[in-house]
Amino acid sequence: MKFSDLGEFGFINRITRRCPIQPPFILKGIGDDAAVISFSDDLVILLTADQLIEGFHFRIDETEGKRLGAKALAVNLSDIAAMGGYPIGYTLSLGIPSQRIALDFLDAFYEGITSFGEMMGVALIGGDTSESGERFFISLALLGKASKGKVIYRGGGKDGDLLYVTGWLGDAALGLRISEQGGNRAGKENLLARHFSPLPRVKEGQVLAERGIPNAMIDISDGLLADLNHIVEQSGVGAEVDLSGVPRSPEFQIWARDFAADPLSLALSGGEDYELLFSVSPEKSIQVAQLSQELDVPITCIGKLAREIKGIWLKDEQGRSKKAEPRGYDHFKTG
Amino acid sequence: MKFSDLGEFGFINRITRRCPIQPPFILKGIGDDAAVISFSDDLVILLTADQLIEGFHFRIDETEGKRLGAKALAVNLSDIAAMGGYPIGYTLSLGIPSQRIALDFLDAFYEGITSFGEMMGVALIGGDTSESGERFFISLALLGKASKGKVIYRGGGKDGDLLYVTGWLGDAALGLRISEQGGNRAGKENLLARHFSPLPRVKEGQVLAERGIPNAMIDISDGLLADLNHIVEQSGVGAEVDLSGVPRSPEFQIWARDFAADPLSLALSGGEDYELLFSVSPEKSIQVAQLSQELDVPITCIGKLAREIKGIWLKDEQGRSKKAEPRGYDHFKTG
DSSP, X not given: OBHHHHHHHHHHHHHHHHSOOOOTTEEEOTTSSSEEEEOSSSEEEEEEEEEEEBTTTBOGGGSOHHHHHHHHHHHHHHHHHHTTXXXXXXXXXXXXXXXXXXXXXXXXXHHHHHHHHHHHTOEEEEEEEEEOTTSXXXXXXXXXXXXXXXXXXXXXXXXXXXXXXXXXXSHHHHHHHHHHHOOOOTTHHHHHXXXXXXXXXXXXXXXXXXXXXXXXXXXXXXXXXXXXXXHHHHHTOEEEEEGGGSOOOHHHHHHHHHHOSSHHXXXXXOOOOOEEEEEEOGGGHHHHHHHHHHHTOOEEEEEEEETTOOSEEEEOTTSOEEEOOOOOOOTTTOO | OBHHHHHHHXXXXXHHHHSOOOOTTEEEOTTSSSEXXXXXXXXXXXXXXXXEEBTTTBOGGGSOHHHHHHHHHHHHHHHHHHTTOEEEEEEEEEEEOTTTSBHHHHHXXXXXXXXXXXXXXXXXXXXXXXXXXXXXXXXXEEEEEEETTTOOOGGGOOTTOEEEEESOSSHHHHHHXXXXXXXXXXXXXXHHHHHHSOOXXXXXXXXHHHTTOEEEEEEESSOHXXXXXXXXXXXXXXXXXXXXXXXXXXXXXXXXXXXXXXXXXXXXXXXXXXXXXEEEOGGGHHHHHHHHHHHTOOEXXXXXXXXXXXXXXXXXXXXXXXXXXXXXXXXXXXX
């Protein structure tokens, strides 16, 4: 059997099954946005790791060093946000093709990651640097903390919960296509920024968790349906997504038709949105609306969880339902 | 300026100088074996990250998957050991050339890292997996903890301290040469094991720190002189190394002459020893001897620190001294 037949999630499932029983102070190991470790009576540690690899996650010639640095940190911050946590500091391991990468690019990369870190209140605290041959490799581990009892997991979704997402979906995937294919119309920079300079919902995740609003939460990195599928599988419930409710930005609506045969599928499965997807007991929906106003962030109800539903179903504007394939980006199965 | 002109340590110095001022709860950021973060009244968090890159740190065709997995964890454990800390859990990010790497190899890799982890009491708690094209990339971040006030830093060395190392030096570098060039004599497996299956001195580091014995400590990963240089620079003292005292194993003495024009330089600068180097006030030397007996580990005095010495000096058996070049392995400057 070749590794590529298994795919990323098949491989992760394979590893998780084999992992020996974990000590009791590890409240959550593999399988959520971040690991959760019991550390004191009132606090837990969070730890997450994400990597970006040249040619697969980014292209050097299409990416400014500064934006790339900030993005490498942002994708990790998004994982801490999805637990409702407070980020502290990160290690950065770089594999550098030293004969090809200009020092200027690396300086810009560091400027980007450290200044974005300063803005977000997290510090660079360690790492490793080596020659890597062909590709620029960026690997981060981000440490965070949270109040014990306030952490939100993927598996907490309950029968009857309403599903919400922050912000807009599909912009980042559309921005990537525009950067590859060009074009010139109003709103272009916003879409490109959603791809090159994602802003993780750290504050939103913290406020949601502190107020105990969500039952389950995840960040949307692989696409709405793929990430919803994690909530569905780990919570033991099904989901119905109301397609007319999937929030698409004004820019998306201007640009999408020219860059995607099926704009809706870009919003459902494009990936790299770095928005939060969470489920809420219906009686707390008023609190979601208040929070959306307070933080001035769109938060949209896109469906519900229900025990009697198997898997994920998509309901169109005519009220017809069909079962969804929870497709998202899989590094080993696309192409 | 090309990146390769700067070298790994030049680059790290460049980054460290630029890092913005860090918040007070970060007791140590870049520049030691692990970062140290204040977390509760009595405990600190430790975080370290190290990577292994195919073709630079290992060759797939010369390495068993199981040993490679264990080694990837061992080199990180060695950093926690050097702080006197207790390892907890690690994230593992892999870049996988999926068309080339056999699933069997990856399974063996996971078997190696998780079973070594179980032996050392640390759990796999997260990570990331992506396609990587040409090379197999292994990137770990290891979380640990320590009692506040018990952590040992590189910069704590004092005028008059005695310098000690655990175990033997040069075996791993010699083992690498033997694996590349072959040969057959007694003790070969021991030397190969020192290269392929290093055993980090976690217990030794913990006992040293708990008893408050060392003033400064580091693990020897880049070679004795390169790592001693970190203690010297950060402690603001010089060092004299007594060359006749540098501990070489019986196997080293049998094999070294055939594989190195200058066996002593292999012991001084070969790297990958993963032994502990630490400095101790002379009145505590009796405690070092006791600990060596208790743990049944050779611990050898190899010299001293002194304020009046500039840099590192090597004293030979005739009592002659010469200044050392603190050369160790630099990924960007060897070639």
